Every structure is written in C-alpha cells, then in structure tokens.
Amino acid sequence: MSDPRRRLSVLLLDRIGYSFYQDRGGRSFLPEDRYSVRLVTSLDKVGEATGEELESVVAVDVYDNRALADAVHHQAGFKGIRADRLVAITERLLLRAAELRGELGLPGQTVEQALLFRDKVHMKEHLRAHGIRVPEFAPFSEAAARELLSRTTAVVAKPRLGSGARDIFVLREPADVAAFAAGQTDRLGEFEVEEFVDGELFHVDSVVQDSKVLAAVAARYIDKTTSYTELRPCRDVAVGPGPQLDALLEFNQRVLAAHPDFTGVTHHELFVRDGEIVFCEIGARAGGGGVIAGFLSRTGVNLDEAVIRAQVEGTVPVPRPPADHLTGFTVIYADAGVLQRPLTPPDEPWVLECQVLARPGDRLSRPENCNDAVAIVSVRGGSEDEVIRRLDRVGEHMVPVVSPGS
Template structure:
C-alpha cells in the first residue's frame, strides 16, 4: 500500500466539524489524506485542518453549483481524485454520479439508488421476498387504485429526506387535489404507497458485505411529521426481548439483499398486528446507506464507542469497516423540540446532568428561527441515557418540558 496521502474529494453541507470526533481527532487525518472540500458557504469557518488542500463554499441546496465546484477542485488539482466522500443522505447520489464519471472507486449510482430511491429499493426487496408496502410511482391512476385496495395511502418524495414533502391521502378527492395542484415534474419525483397501520421502529447497523456487525434499534414515540404541529418528537432505544430479536432478524434479512454494501445503514420498519391475532409482523418502510439523524449517532457512540459518521467515511475510502463491540446494556433515546417562527432570546441549553450525553442547538440567542419544514429542523436535540426504556422516556419528557417552558416564556415576553 502506498504511503502517499489519498486525494480525497469531500461533498458536504452539514459543516466540516462533523468530520472530527468530540476530542478533535480528524476522521480524514493529514497523514493519510489531501482533502478538497465543497461545503455550505455559511459554514466555511469550520473548514480548518492541515489535511485541507482546497475549499469552495456553495449555497446549500444548489446541486448543480455543488457539482461544478467539485469538478473545479478536481480539475485544478495536481493529482486526480482517488476517493469521493459524502456522509449526508442528500449528497450520496451526487457523490456516486461523480465516482462514475471520474472512474473513482466506491459506491456507484446503481448501487446507491438501491438505498436512496424509495421505488427502486422496494422493487429490489420485493423481488427478494421481503414484505414491503404496496406501492407504485405516483400517477393519479396508481394512487386511486392503491386507495381502492387499502383505504388510505401516502405520497412520498422518492428521494426525500427528513419526512419533508409527505402527503397523506385519505380519499379520492385528496388524490385528485394533490395531482391537480402539484406540477408534472414534481409528481414524477413522488411515489405512492399503502398507509401501513403500525408502530415505526428503526435499526442502525455497522455493516460489512451485507452482514451487520453491530446493530441497535429504536422506537419512534411520535410520528415523524410531528414537526408540522410543533410537537416534540421522542425516540427510545428498544431493550432486550422478543421485539428487539424480531427487529434484528428482519434487519439481517434485508441487509442480505445488499451483499456488496459495507458501511452504515439506517433502516426503518413498521411493526403491525398480524392477521388473525398471530402477533406482530414486520413490514419494511425504507433504508438508507448512512447514519441516522437526531440523536442516533451519539446514542450509538455511547453504547459501542463507535462514531457512525467515521464508519461511513472509512467505507467510502475503501478501508475495512471495523467490528464494534457489543452494545452496552444501558439504553439511549433522544428528543427533538421544535420552536415557532421568531427571534430566540432564551438559551435552550439543558442543565448539566450526567444522563444527558449530547445536545445539539440549531439556534443561538438572537437568531431568527424559521418555522420548521422538516423533521430534522428542531430547535434543540437532546440525547439521554438510562437503564430502562421507561427511564429514558421519563428523562426525555423532563428535557422537553423544560425546553417548552423556556419557549413559552419567550412568547410571553
């Protein structure tokens, strides 16, 4: 193996501070990487490190400009790009397309579509006998037929993120209204599927060649669209028992359908009541080839000592995915608290408690907060630990109540 640093192109929109651990250790150390970074122009101040050979800032959401900036950095470099890294869900396909164009090893567009496009992923899994919702690319006719078969359907952006753009369609009038008020180009980016009546869970795994090396599961207490009502969202890890065993078994079955995948997966499933009182059954919802959001990364780190973003980076660099230790017996959970639009004049940092393991503040005092438009746009995200599911949920409730009191005080002021 060459001792020369790898010429690494990084596509980013969350900020370069996430490419280091909490102690400042770089996931892309200068001794092994020469990094060309395309990042959110508002977060250029985070682009620091001896490994950086070039940095360009672009407005977040402008994919055309981001790709142009990436090709610029590749073109002006003395040595060609050898690896391309992207850890955010919305950039996985962009990175894959660039690998294909530049002949760079790593996940291809065809591979990434299997865990990025909701129609493609369900087609591939259904072919392999995995229970998935009844679905189709969105057309008015497809939606009406699924509505006839199932009584209620949901339209989702095929490559959407953070539950943005989801539309619940309860009857034929809802379907026709959605089709009539949405542009043709936008409708082509949607799928429609039966609305599964079940509880939502997720399984987060470190994976090598389609085999989970370590996995934990969590339960969504609220719907992921709770942000629309400004209601807090809670997620609690699943403790040992039959439910956890069932979730992990289904996860292994789904991951076996991705034998060429190594890295990190965030897998969402529904647990439904089986027919004839036969007990709970698992139904696929979606899967992503990246770390989950909210407090999933700090929760996994707390239980295994492994940072999921670092695993994603290692896998895209072609390095071996490490086998994490077995998850520790304590449990974790996280809460997302949303705020109404307005200026923040109160610090939302929770008080120091040994059971609070991570806090993410989206806004600082003085910032003007827009109304949240997606699940991940919480004003504050707090991750906690506890010995039981009940204790974790009680601690989340405590954090939520304190945060809401502060926000209500802001409104009175």
C-alpha cells in the same frame, strides 16, 4: 511503482460543516498523516474549514447541481493530481456523489447501487424481489393511487428521493387523491404512492461489512416523525432485549443480505403492525436526531466516521456489542420568531449530548422538515421507561420561548 507513503487524496462533499468530521476530542476522521482533503463545502459553512489535512477548499451552493459539478471537477484535478476518492455523508448528496464518481471514474458506490438506498420505488422493487415484505406501492399516478386506495383504508404519497419527513401526504378518499394531484401538478413524477401501514414505526441503525451486520441498535419513535408540523417534540427510545428486538434485528439482516456488496452504515425504518414487520425505507447513512450519540454510547463507534471509513477504505470500524444501557433522544422545535432564552438541558449525568442549534436573538423560521430543530438532546437509562421519563424531563426543562420580534 506508487509510493505507499503517499497520502490518499479525498474529495469531500460537505453540507453540515467541516467541524463535524472529528470526534469530541478533536481527532479528525481524516487525519493529515494519511489523507489530504480537497473540500467542497456549503457557502454558509466555509468558516469551519480548518485543519492541516485540508489541501484545497471551495465553497458553493452544494444543492446547485451545476455549481457543485464545477467545484468537484476542479478539486478532482487540483494541481494536476487526480483525487483518489470522492466522499459524502449527507443523504441528499449521496446520489449526486455517485453520479460524480461515474463522471470522474472514481471507485465507490455507483448510481445503480445508490438508487437502492435513495429512490423509494427502486429500493422496494429490489427488496420485494428478495422476499422482503414491503408495502404495496407504485410510481405516483392518479390511477395507481385510486386503485390502491380501493383495496386499503388509506395511501401515502411521498417524494421518491425525499428526506427529512417532508412532503408526506396521507390520502384517505378519492377526492384527496384528486386534490393532491392538482396541487402537485409540476412534481407528480417525483412521487410514489404506497399503502398506509397503520403500525408503530421503528428504526435499526447498523454498521455493515459486506452485507453482514457487525452491530445494530433498534429504536422506536414515540412520536410521529412529522411532529415538527405541530411544533411538538419528536422522541425516540432504544428497544430493550427481548423477542421484539430479536425480530427487528433478524429482519434488518435479511434486508441487508439483499445488498451483498454493501459496506458502510444504514438507517433502516420499518413498521410493526399486529406483530408483522413491514419495510418502510433504508438509507446508506447515519440516522438523524440523536442516533449518532446513542450508537456511540453503546458501541464505541461514531456512525459518521464509519461512513467515511467505508467510502475511503472499504472497511468499517469494528464496534463492540451494544452495551446493556439504553439511550433515547428528543428533537425540540420552535415557532417562527426570535428566541428569547437560552436552551439548556438538565444538569444531569444521564444527558449524553445536547446539540443547541439556536441561541437567544436568533430569528427562527417555522420548521419545514424534521431537521429544522432548535435543540436535540440524547439521554441514557437502564430501561425504556427510565429513558422516556428522562426525555420528558428534558422536554419540561427546555421549552423554547419565542417572540414575534420586529
């Protein structure tokens, strides 16, 4: 008979740094009295790997599939004792984590289940079969793109496994399709093509138990998610009570009902066009930017902790119903060069969180995806208008000053 007092051995795949696996008070999401952690972390984050719960630490390039697999297999059998769970919260590692679980015979999300939240073709095929309105789409080919373009004003080519709003191409003419195909010859199999939905982009972030939403918060992107390409901030504001919020939450529950075995966290993006809601994509992860801070402020649940709890225990923390106040965030970008001045938010009680990701003297590169920010600031307010005014105040206060440097 197994010892019920034995700590569960958790093999954690990490890219963001081990300091993120705790709350603001320093409480670990994997406390040492219940878990022993075998960490596989990124080479540039190994310095953050501290904690009594850590049993073993290996640092590799986590996006090198062979190096990651070798590290995981080593950690899975550390000291001759088999790991109990394999956990990952970073979007780009979720599918690889599922593959490695399969190799090791560990419980958790399978490859087939992970693909429904990672591969944009698989996810839309699945939801269309369940009656969800999705854009017209196809695996990319020039013929498929031209045929779809003949029936709509524009099409979008994007990587099937993409993240970070990177490599998104809007194609409006047959010549655009040909130019895209010529420029991406070696990668065309990685792309899908879908109808361009000219509407507002929203997202719903949820904590889910067995496909039932326990709490969800909806928000609207004020700016394009690709605003990093223009070095402009990307602002986001929660949707207040009313018919639109009700419709977004109902659509979100319908989508999750198509995943009856799912427990965890979802970040669901959707379009609203002339009152119609159209699915965009869904991930089995916490949203980026200031989503975690806003969700915590309104429900008391840290979404990253909920992801870990779901993967380790099969349950999620029970959130409280969303509070009446609203939240929002702004993601701030800077051009290439050396940052000259510190980035500090307004000294106001309505600032929920400020993630400063660059400091004076840092040499910056031009952002390549929406995650390449210099700062992310989350705020709260009593209404959407108040939240937006406060986000604009942050933007006026935190203007990056960059010099070319030498």
